[in-house]
Every structure is written in structure tokens, then in C-alpha cells.
Amino acid sequence: MVLVSAKRKFTSPATLMKAIAISSVVASTVLVTGCASKPLINGSTRYAAAPDFYTVRSGDTLSGIATRYGLNYVTVAQMNDIAEPYRIFVGQSIRLKNNSNSRNTTTQAIAQAAPIQRQTIALPSNTTASAPVTPAKVTTPTVAKAVTPAPVVAATGLRWVKPSQGSILQSYNLSAGVKGTRYTGKDGDPVYAAADGQVVYAADGLKEYGNLVLIKHINGYITAYAHNSKMNVKSGENVTAGQKIAEMGSTGTTRTMLEFQVRLDGKPINPANVLANN
Incomplete structure (x- = not known):
């Protein structure tokens, strides 16, 4: 088990990817130095009341948090999809109770962590009124203007746009190891933020x-954009849907492409379920 370091605002790349379950990191074993808070209250044998969620602070360990509230750290790890060696990071929200209110609590914790506003977008009407035609006059037909498909505002509470204008190279297929949508394109093609977030x-x-x-993003969503040739944003920046955040490239792979993933509460979902049907 590894102690949390508070020297940096954001965690190491491997630890962060472990927290959102994008990939496995190399396991290592380090002795716990016992910096967790004492589990007793006023010298009694009564444990502190466990909240639905606990936000990790500097010096916390998973076993220390579990002991503080009289819980089994293995059970807590399983509830939060945290694999051995049970690494956690500062600011991470750890679920301590598995009940029906956990989703709402998660939403509140994420909303407080970043100043992200919910958006309600009115979808345009595609109904075009026909101009009346009188027998005595010949009217010139009116050519309707093309309507650009609007971003989808679904039950996610987010406004979604496609992260690339390239064609789809591979679609979401967990059995084939494809955890998102892969877009083809040329080096330098723009990569866009799929929704508002941080x-x-x-x-x-x-x-x-x-x-x-x-x-x-809000409501437990995280999006990933891989293999870029250039990144136009830095950690901590707030971005809006459709904002250029990177340029397509081939880093980490053998061909130019964008690998776009969507995670909900740490688990991969099909991006086609939330993206606009452009």
C-alpha cells in the first residue's frame, strides 16, 4: 500500500489512470507506516460513523481509512474498483457505503471539485412552414438552409460533440480490446473536447x-484523447464542448489516429451512446 503524496496538485500518470481504470499500472509493495487516524472515539471501542464518500487527504492510506470507520479495506477497494497494491491519490472520492444514494453523492463531489455548470440546450426545430401558393402567381421555391446537427443533451446533463471530424477506424468493442472509438485522420488534424469539463x-x-x-465532467463522466502529436491544454484548465484541445498524431501507436474513450464512474462505455449522430 502506498502513502499519498501532497507535493503535486495532480497525481502521477500511472496512478491517475488506475483511479479511472483506463489501464493497469505496475504493482509495487511498500510497508504502511501507520499514518491513518485512530479508529476510536474518546477512547471507546465505537468507530467513527462512516460517510457515503470520503475524500482522500495527504497521508491517507486505504487501510487507514477503512480502519478509521471499522470497515474492511478489501471490501472498500472492491467497491471502488481499486486493485492491488490499493493505491489512492489526494482528492480522490472513495465510496464507503454501497447504497442507492451513492450516485447522487458522487455527482455532488465532482461538481464541487471543479466549477462546471450544467447546461440546458434547446434543440432546434426541423419543421419548415411551406409558403402558400396562389393560383394567380408563380412563386419561386424557397430553398431551406441546411441545419447543422445540434449537440446531444441527454440524461447525462452534458452537451456532447464529436471529438474529431475524421472517419471511424474502429468502433467500441471490449471483446477486441477497443475501449472507445478510434478516428482516422492526418497529423495535425484538430481534436475537440467532447463536453464541458476540466x-x-x-x-x-x-x-x-x-x-x-x-x-x-459532471455526473461521473471522464473522457480520454490519446495519441496526439500536440496538446493545446494543461492540467487544471476548464474547457468547453467543441474547444480544440490537441492535434491528431501517432504517439504511442503505429499510425495516425485519435483514440477517444468515455468513462462513467470509472468504467468504459460506448461513446456512440452519448455523442451526437453527426
């Missing part, structure tokens, strides 16, 4: 993903 990682610490950008 950049939580922009670096090349994971070779298999090359230059990687991670954006955290």
Missing part, C-alpha cells in the same frame, strides 16, 4: 497512449 491530465507518461489528455 483537464485533469495532459502528458505522455503512459507509452501505450502517447500524448494523452483526460477531461473530467
Whole structure:
């Protein structure tokens, strides 16, 4: 088990990717130095009441948090999809109770962590009124203007746009190891933020993903943009849907492409379920 370091605002690339389950990191074993808070209250044998979620602070360990509230750290790890060696990071929200209110609590914790506003977008009407035609006059037909497909505003509470204008190279297929949608294109083609959010990682610490950008959104969503040739944003920046955040490239892979992933509460979902049908 590894102690949390508070020297940096954001965690190391491998630890962060472990927290959102994008990839496995190399396991290592380090002795716990016992910096967790004492589990007793006023010298009694009564444990502190466990909240639904606990936000990790500097010096916390998973076993220390579990002991503080009279819980089994293995059970807590399983609830949060945290694999051995049970690494956690400062600011991470750890679920301590598995109940029906956990989703709402998660939403509140993420909304408080970044100043992201919910948006309600009115979808345009495609109904075009026909101009009346009188028998005595010949009217020139009116050519309707093309309507650009509007971003989808679904139950996610987010406004979604496509991250690339390139054609689809491979679609989401977990059985084939494809955890998102892969777009083809040329070096330097723009890569767009799929929804409003906050950049939580922009670096090349994971070779298999090359230059990687991670954006955290409301309601438990995280999006990933891999293999970029150039990154136009930094960790901590707030971005809007459709904003250029990177340029397509081939870092970490053998051909030019964008690998776009969507995670909900740490688990991969099909991007086609939330993206606009452009």
C-alpha cells in the first residue's frame, strides 16, 4: 500500500489512470507506516460513523481509512474498483457505503471539485412552414438552409460533440480490446473536447497512449484523447464542448489516429451512446 503524496496538485500518470481504470499500472509493495487516524472515539471501542464518500487527504492510506470507520479495506477497494497494491491519490472520492444514494453523492463531489455548470440546450426545430401558393402567381421555391446537427443533451446533463471530424477506424468493442472509438485522420488534424469539463491530465507518461489528455465532467463522466502529436491544454484548465484541445498524431501507436474513450464512474462505455449522430 502506498502513502499519498501532497507535493503535486495532480497525481502521477500511472496512478491517475488506475483511479479511472483506463489501464493497469505496475504493482509495487511498500510497508504502511501507520499514518491513518485512530479508529476510536474518546477512547471507546465505537468507530467513527462512516460517510457515503470520503475524500482522500495527504497521508491517507486505504487501510487507514477503512480502519478509521471499522470497515474492511478489501471490501472498500472492491467497491471502488481499486486493485492491488490499493493505491489512492489526494482528492480522490472513495465510496464507503454501497447504497442507492451513492450516485447522487458522487455527482455532488465532482461538481464541487471543479466549477462546471450544467447546461440546458434547446434543440432546434426541423419543421419548415411551406409558403402558400396562389393560383394567380408563380412563386419561386424557397430553398431551406441546411441545419447543422445540434449537440446531444441527454440524461447525462452534458452537451456532447464529436471529438474529431475524421472517419471511424474502429468502433467500441471490449471483446477486441477497443475501449472507445478510434478516428482516422492526418497529423495535425484538430481534436475537440467532447463536453464541458476540466483537464485533469495532459502528458505522455503512459507509452501505450502517447500524448494523452483526460477531461473530467459532471455526473461521473471522464473522457480520454490519446495519441496526439500536440496538446493545446494543461492540467487544471476548464474547457468547453467543441474547444480544440490537441492535434491528431501517432504517439504511442503505429499510425495516425485519435483514440477517444468515455468513462462513467470509472468504467468504459460506448461513446456512440452519448455523442451526437453527426
